[in-house]
Amino acid sequence: MMRLTDDQVRTTKSTIDRVLGVPHKVWLFGSRADDKLRxxxxxxxxxxDAVFPxxxxxxxxLHGALxxxxxxxxxxxxxxxxRTDESxxxxIARRTGFQL
Incomplete structure (x- = not known):
């Protein structure tokens, strides 16, 4: 289903939790969401839903912490x-990815 280890998923989620400090959802998409790819x-x-100035x-x-x-x-x-417009x-991320 996805090519991240359980530890990588936990680490990703906890790091984003710490950086954002607000309710959020995280989606993994792209090649790592497809077990057939390498x-x-x-x-x-x-x-x-939070708004960041x-x-x-x-x-x-987020990038640095991850x-x-x-x-x-x-x-x-x-x-x-x-505040971000839908694009x-x-x-694509929601349709092809997995929510962590």
């Missing part, structure tokens, strides 16, 4: 807060 970066969508700063904090927690690996993170990437 390699690939970790694509995450973080979705919350500086989304770029929050994304940088890199420290998971080690050096390629991470792509998209963040949909309460195709969010729809």
């Amino acid at each position: 390699g690939g970066d970790i694509d995450l969508m973080v979705e919350t 500086n989304r770029a700063r929050v994304l940088c904090q 890199t420290m927690a998971l080690g050096e690996r390629k991470l792509d993170i998209v963040l949909k807060d309460g 195709p990437i969010f729809q």
Whole structure:
């Protein structure tokens, strides 16, 4: 179903919990959501109703904290807060991914 270990899932969720501090959902999508594929970066969508005054700063904090927690690996993170317009990437993540 997905190519992350249980430990990687726990670490990812707890790290995002700590950085955001607000209710949210996390989706794994892309190649890591498909057991038939090999390699690939970790694509995450973080979705919350909270509004962040500086989304770029929050994304940088998430990326840095996840890199420290998971080690050096390629991470792509998209963040949909309460002010972000719906876009195709969010729809794709929900449709093809798995909620962690």
